[in-house]
Amino acid sequence: MTDLERYQDPLTIQRVLHATKTIAIVGLSNNELRASYFVGYYLKRHGYRVIPVNPRATEILGETSYPSLQDVPVPVDLVNVFRAPDALPGIARDAVEINADALWCQFGVINEEGARIAEDGGQTVIMDRCLKVEHARYVGRMHWLGFNTQRITSVRAGLQ
Amino acid sequence: MTDKPEEARAFGFETRQLHAGQRPDPNTGARAVPVFQTTSYVFEDPESAAAYFNLQEYGNTYSRIMNPTVAVFEERVANLEGGSGAVAFSSGIAAQAGALFTLLEPGDHVVSSSALYGGTVNQFKHLFRKMNVELTWIDPDDPDAWRGVVRPNTKAFFAETIGNPAGNVLDIEAVAAIAHEHELPLIVDNTFATPYLCRPIEWGADIVIHSATKFIGGHGTSIGGVVVEAGTFNWSNGRFPVVADPSPAYHGLQFHETFGEYGYLMKLRAETLRDLGGTLAPLNAFLFLQGLETLSLRMDRHVENARAVAAFLESHELASNVTYPGLPGSPYRTLVEKYLPRGAGAVFSFDCAGGRVGGQDLISGVTLWSHLANVGDAKSLIIHPGSTTHRQLGDDELRAAGIAPGTVRLSVGTESVEDLIWDLEQGFAHVAARAAEKVTTA
Structure with missing residues (x-):
């Protein structure tokens, strides 16, 4: 078993959500029924700059799609991964090479070696968590659908 | 985002029964949960409306499917039971029907404890027959009895934590283990125990159902029910195409792949509650929240x-x-x-x-x-x-x-x-x- 909890710390997750402005989504699909499209659409709607990384597409969500992380012409804060777990070590190397701050691996994208490569390269790693869900938990409206956000606070909420 | 980061504190049950699911209202600062007595919600713009209906964004559309007061109740029960979320219904019986409708198809089979509330027995005997769902009653006190009756078309085990009225106590951990051996979910009616006395999810149950009418409300004022899911069951294991495959009732959406641990509940809300109705009224949700505060x-x-x-x-x-x-x-x-x-x-x-x-x-x-x-x-x-x-x-x-x-x-x-x-x-x-x-x- 991978020790996943150290990649799911709530304070780290909230820090990454705060600090990030530009997100490269590796494996973003052009099919609007796929989970990656849901996440990309949502993040764009919430003001993040979303950059698709998918060699099989030229444009997704109205944004130019690049074949690899190295091809992305602007600085990337966060690399968000929707690929098979085996692909993670290679993606982690690319993420370190382009100097991204953090690597976020979606549900099921679990690969210890990939996580180690990213951490050794100075990146924050979140693993087996959904970027959309965590954003909705801390910033968004997940509580409107009866999901357990696990949040307990008497601080007045900001407008959503 | 202006919030101070929140630590992952394990708050106590008594704190959570008062606070979970609610933050003081952003518009007014109201400390009590406001009763949002409204059928519908004005959209910001056409694009937002489309995003809400496509489930690409969490947004209120229509109170048959979601309501901010009901949502506080749902999240609070989910939190107290340790689930990933919850969907409320207009009665415990409606909640049960919704939970089962979401995962069953005609020709399926359910294994159930025979020591159940009479209303549940009626629902299983008569409504299931109309749905062409077969049922096998077993003695809940014998864990091995569950194993012996599983068929290829079996889709769920069902029992009550404390049986009504004879007081049978379910060996939840043993029965959950047998259900999981067969890649089946265990559904537990936890009405008589409440999440204060027992949390079946901690012992392996996958879905927990309540008649909130009883101890959750606690004062005999309102009829209602709620379904909580643990969020850990693998609906993509091949036995549940009705949950995992592209849904014809939601333009081909694959609920489990797209929403992961929230997939079953999303389908329960966006399809089953949408199509069966049986929605909990906001005022009743408010009264249940009052009840939960002192559970x-x-x-x-x-x-x-x-x-x-x-x-x-x-x-x-x-x-x-x-x-x-x-x-x-x-x-x-x-x-x-x-x-x-x-x-x-x-x-x-x-x-x-x-x-x-x-x-x-x-x-x-x-x-x-x-x-x-x-x-x-x-x-x-x-x-x-x-x-x-x-x-x-x-x-x-x-x-x-x-x-x-x-x-x-x-x-x-x-x-x-x-x-x-x-x-x-x-x-x-x-x-x-x-x-x-x-x-x-x-």
């Missing part, structure tokens, strides 16, 4: 009173077969110690001497216990199935249903316990006097 306090008191009443009945010459699982001599004692360490609830039955007439006379003799068909009220409740819910049945048929002619069911409330015992003594005195009368006039 632990009431349950401790219910249990304390139930123990005292059960002990009184056990020592009374006109009472026998006291089924309270919290009694030291109960056959469920080991299971109670494991699953219900804070107490085995407050609903149980006993047999009154004198058969059908004795049961009726007891009811006539009490003045504080309320004679009615409900449980889980702060007020003490009493009913004699032989002269009410089961009056059409002859003595033999009653016994076949696990009820003796003199069986009386109690839901022990939170009154001064000496008053409850005083009133039962009045009832028994009436039983004895009537029996003596019959002897003299005979």
Whole structure:
């Protein structure tokens, strides 16, 4: 078993959500029924700059799609991964090479070696968590659908 | 995002029963949960409306499917049960139908405990038949009985934490292990225990159902129900194409792939609740939230009173077969110690001497216990199935249903316990006097 909890710390997750402005989504699909499209659409709607990384597409969500992380012409804060777990070590190397701050691996994208490569390269790693869900938990409206956000606070909420 | 980062503190149950699911209202600062008595919600713009209907964004559309007051109730119950989320319904029976409709198709099979609330038995026997779903009843006290009846088309195991009315306590961990061996979800009705006394998800249950009408509401004011999912069941294991495959009812969406641990609940809300209706009213959700705020306090008191009443009945010459699982001599004692360490609830039955007439006379003799068909009220409740819910049945048929002619069911409330015992003594005195009368006039 991978020790996943150290990649799911709530304070780290909230820090990454705060600090990030530009997100490269590796494996973003052009099919609007796929989970990656849901996440990309949502993040764009919430003001993040979303950059698709998918060699099989030229444009997704109205944004130019690049074949690899190295091809992305602007600085990337966060690399968000929707690929098979085996692909993670290679993606982690690319993420370190382009100097991204953090690597976020979606549900099921679990690969210890990939996580180690990213951490050794100075990146924050979140693993087996959904970027959309965590954003909705801390910033968004997940509580409107009866999901357990696990949040307990008497601080007045900001407008959503 | 302006919020101060929140630490992952493991807040206590009593804190969560007051706070989970709600933050002070962003517009007004209201500390109590506002009652959003509205059918619908104005969209910001056409693009937002489309995103809400496509489930690409969490947004309110129509109160048959979602409502901010109901959502606080849903999240609070999910939090207390340790689930990934919850969907509320207009009754416990509607919640149960919704939970099952979401995962069943015609031709499927369900294995269920036979020790269930009568309303559930009716639903399973008659509604399932109309849906062409087969059912096998098994003795819940024998974990191996579950294993022996699984078929290729079996889709779920169903049982109650504490059976109504005979007080069977489910060996949740053992039955969940058998369900999971067969890649099936275990569905548990936790109404009688409440999440304060038992949290079935912690022992492996996958879906928890409540009639919120009972102890959650706690004051006999509102009918409602809720479905909680653990969020850990693998709906993509090949046995549940109805949950995992592209859904024709939602333009090809694959709920489990797209929403992961929230997929089943998303489908339950966006399809089942949308199509069956059975929505919880916002005002009833508010009343249930008021109930939840004091759940632990009431349950401790219910249990304390139930123990005292059960002990009184056990020592009374006109009472026998006291089924309270919290009694030291109960056959469920080991299971109670494991699953219900804070107490085995407050609903149980006993047999009154004198058969059908004795049961009726007891009811006539009490003045504080309320004679009615409900449980889980702060007020003490009493009913004699032989002269009410089961009056059409002859003595033999009653016994076949696990009820003796003199069986009386109690839901022990939170009154001064000496008053409850005083009133039962009045009832028994009436039983004895009537029996003596019959002897003299005979």
